[in-house]
Amino acid sequence: MAATSNAVTSTILNIEPIDLEYAGLRKDDLKGEVAVVTGGASNVGLGYARAMAWAGAKVVIADLNETAGTETERVINAENGPDTALFVKTNIAEEADVKNLAARAFEKYGKVDILVNNAMNMRLNGPVLKSPVGDLDSSYAISARGVMLAVKEFVPGMLERKHGVVTYSATQFHYCPPMVGGAIYTAGKAAATSLIMSLANEVRDSGVYVFCLTPAGVGRFDFSKMPPPPKGMELPKDAPKPDFKMFGMPGFNGMIPPEAGGAAMVYCILHAKELHGSGIIINDAFLAMNYPFPNPATVNRAKSRRLSDMELTMAFCNMGPGFAE
Ligand SMILES: NC(=O)c1ccc[n+]([C@@H]2O[C@H](COP(=O)([O-])OP(=O)(O)OC[C@H]3O[C@@H](n4cnc5c(N)ncnc54)[C@H](O)[C@@H]3O)[C@@H](O)[C@H]2O)c1
Secondary structure, three states: OOOOOOOOOOOOOOOOOOOOHHHOOOOOOOOOOEEEEEOOOOHHHHHHHHHHHHOOOEEEEEEOOHHHHHHHHHHHHHHHOOOOEEEEEOOOOOHHHHHHHHHHHHHHHOOOOEEEEOOOOOOOOOOOOOOOHHHHHHHHHHHHHHHHHHHHHHHHHHHHHOOEEEEEEOOOOOOOOOOOOOHHHHHHHHHHHHHHHHHHHHOOOOOEEEEEEEOOOEOOOOHHHOOOOOOOOOOOOOOOOOOHHHHOOOOOOOOEOHHHHHHHHHHHHHOHHHHOOEEEEHHHHHHHHOOOOOOOOOOOHHHHHOHHHHHHHHHOOOOOOOOOO
């Protein structure tokens, strides 16, 4: 992603310039669409919101974090023109907040076509035996309850217009070793994934398309600032340093940049009919896009699909047909 001289910068958000033409997307791909992104003021959701706005959508950012949310609205409007974005401070677990979110979105843009359920408190991630029951309640409140509240506000309008997309940021961290996630987190995620797949059934043949996208390994993380590995786990001194350029994705440093995650989301929304009732992992979206990641010259395709260690997890997403080969 080449930086341009008029690139919008932020001292609050961790962003890079966004230009998704190189990913095969066009500025008018989502023209005329209005999207709500929960948890849209940080990392994955921020990448989704900026990418959808870049592709021509109006975006409503629903997030608890007022500072980051206000800044997200400013950045997106500076990147795409005034009135492209609206921030509404929202606790997605609270019915009154979600009703207020819907009222503000409808007042400003008249409709909502795309609902991206993405909010989560990543600190609710403890093991069963060591966590207070309240943590499980909070995890469910954001994941499952929050998704249901948003669905109930926004999907009826989509059904009336026979036009809409609902998606959920599922997780690969269910119970697949070695990526065992904290039970409190994974239980909430699994419930919401199941809820979303049930919704896909409820609205089938309606013109509203529903799928899960797992944004595995998306973020901006400075690996050079990582603490040294525990004793006995050190790499040999002469171990080769990873060459992230070989992965073929601009900005890749072991993590997928959120702007690229956003590109995958835009692509999936454009292909929502194909994905209805299924869940895919982000690498599959990149492969379907012919995005320069994983670099076909350097990465074994079968390995990058990680099907064998993901199958169990994706069973929560109904492991639909995904993209046509
Ligand atoms: N980062 C990844 O690679 C990855 C992998 C798998 C799944 N996910 C899923 O993607 C989503 C985003 O992950 P992330 O890494 O960007 O997390 P993050 O913590 O950076 O962002 C989460 C956002 O949600 C907001 N939020 C938290 N509680 C909220 C609430 N009650 N109401 C409204 N907003 C709330 C936060 O303020 C924050 O802006 C999560 O649902 C996560 O489970 C992420």
